[in-house]
Amino acid sequence: MLKIGLTGSIGTGKSTVGKIFSELGAYVIDADKIVHALLRREDIKEKIRKEFGDVFDSKGEIDRKKLGSIVFKDPEKKRKLESIIHPEVRKEIKRRIKEIEKKDPEGVVIVEVPLLIETGSYRDYDIVILVYAPEELQIERLRKKGFTEEEALRRIRSQLPIDEKVKYADIVIYNTEDLEKLEQNVKSVYEKLKERVEKR
Known part of the structure; x- marks a missing residue:
């Protein structure tokens, strides 16, 4: 089995790439979805209430926008929140990888983690794939999602700059053109990954 860490920065299109990998037959684990599930757990809510006060909606769920x-x-x-969430996310990712390995030892597992490099968890993977788009394109995409330029920049700059992340990547997928081009790029990468598993 091949364990791959998939990352990028906000607005680079890593979720789209994750979706394409999944359609091609890879097992994709989305760390963001794990975070969503964790934020509904009572023990986690309690830790967040103690640290951040009232960041809850009328139904008693964590208001992600407020947080x-x-x-x-x-x-x-931000560091405080990460210290509550990240260890739990890593535990759940490991559990899911073990499950997949039992079921399909020849599988390609892709774990989509926004802060893969920042948290140092890139070391847990055989290969690191980075989805790349320059900052001006990231801003443009975030503005289309309803963020102001200031909000977009704040989110982009809270992460390691995309050009720094390139240094940690074994494979870079450029997402600077249309969806069709991106699909071709991802397919080509996936074929190489499958070959690598077969050679093991």
Whole structure:
């Protein structure tokens, strides 16, 4: 089995790439989805309530927008949130990988993690794939999603610059053109990954 870490920066299109890999037959684990599930757990909610106060909606669920507006303005608060969430995410990813390995030892497992490099968890993978788009394109895509330029920049700059991330990547997928071109790029990478598994 091949364990691959898939990352990028906000607005580079890593979720789209993850979806294409999944359609091609890879097992894709989305760390963001794990985070969503964790934020509904009572023990996690309690830790967040103690640390961040009232960041809950009328149904008692964590309001991600409210929480986001706090952590993206304060690096210390961001670190605090990560110390609550990241160990649990890593535990769940490991559990899922083991499950897949039992079922399909020849499989290609792709774990989509936004902060793969920042957290140092890139070391857990055989290969690191980075989805790349320059900053101006990231801003343009985030603005289309309804962010102001200032909000977009704050989110982009809260992560390691995309050009720094390139240094950690074994494979870079450029997402600077249309979807068709991106699909071709991902397919070509996936074929190489399958070959690599077969040679093991």
